[in-house]
Amino acid sequence: MGSHRRLVQTSGFNRGAGAALGVLSAAAAALGAVPAVAAPSDDTRAEVDRLYEEAEHATEAYNKADERADSLREEVSTAQDGIARQQERINSMREALGSLAGAQYRSGGLDPSLALLFSDDPDEYLDKAAVLDRISAHQAGELKDLEVAMRELAQERSEAAFKLGELEKSRKAVASHKRTVERKLARARELLNSLPSDERAAYDRASRSGRLPDLSGAVAPSGRAAAAVAAAQSAIGMPYVWGANGPTGFDCSGLMQWAYAQAGVSLPRTSQAQRYAGRQVPLSQAMPGDLVTYRGDASHVGMYVGNGQVVHAPYPGAPVRYDPVGMMPGATVTRP
Secondary structure, three states, X not given: OHHHHHXXXXXXXXXXXXXXXXXXXXXHHHHHHHHHOOOHXXXXXXXXXXXXXXXXXXXXXXXXXXXXXHHHHHHHHXXXXXXXXXXXXXXXXXXXXXXXXXXXXXXXXXXXXXHHHHOOOHHXXXXXXXXXXXXXXXXXXXXXXXXXXXXXXXXXXXXXXXXXXXXXXXXXXXXXXXXXXXXXXXXXXXXXHHOOHHHHHHHHHHHHHOOOOOOOOOOOOOHHHHHHHHHHHHOOOOOEOOOOEOOOOEOHHHHHHHHHHOOOOOOOOOHHHHOOOOEEEOHHHOOOOOEXXXXXXXXXXXXXXXXXXXXXXXXXXEOOEEEEOOOOOOOEXXXX
């Protein structure tokens, strides 16, 4: 029996040892799998990149709404000036009609046949009657003109009211997009500050390099493209400021708009609109001065400057700099 008990104990030990070995084996496998899982700091950097991308998209939406608001403000101002001029015209017409009505009353107080019967000078009366007929005809024309002017004024006021409503919507959109950008940028800064100092420095190192790439042999296809390239290069080192289009800070599309303005060319404000502000060319045929938009929604834009390099305003905290043209997916090229 004792021998049996020893056998039982030995058998139990083998089962326990096997289970323990299985646990150790699973633990070893789990430990071996750790390097394949993103480290927390890697997740943080990826989240920062995502927030910057979303903030940039919201920035371009902000720029579009702000541009629309500016346009509507001009339209409303023009409409209000037109309304004021039309109102002055109507006031003048009313005064003139009042004068005609007074003259008619003074000349036509009696029935025409009785006035002729009692007139001391029938010829003089007939002359006055002819003038009165002309006054009445003129008055009818003036009344018609006044009616048309008042209809036009009502239409202008209706259009101005609609534009004011659209302006208010655009202002609210600007404010909403601004809040979105600020919220995402604040979260990105918070995450960056949570990184160890050496990792945070590594994240920003590329943005601080500012090294001049080899652009020898890069020739712009036109004088205006060359001027735009020179302007963009002059902005190297300037800070990224969302919603800004120079001259002391830029977002991505603001830099492109400002650079081409220095060459006498007017570009739209947003990267999405800039994508279609010229002729589309293949990336393989890009030339200095071409606009390169990125991502499927064209939410980022830079300027090709030759030898596989673009100048762009990357994101908050990273100044205007050079980067490889293939830095982001979905590159499309536009030649203004």
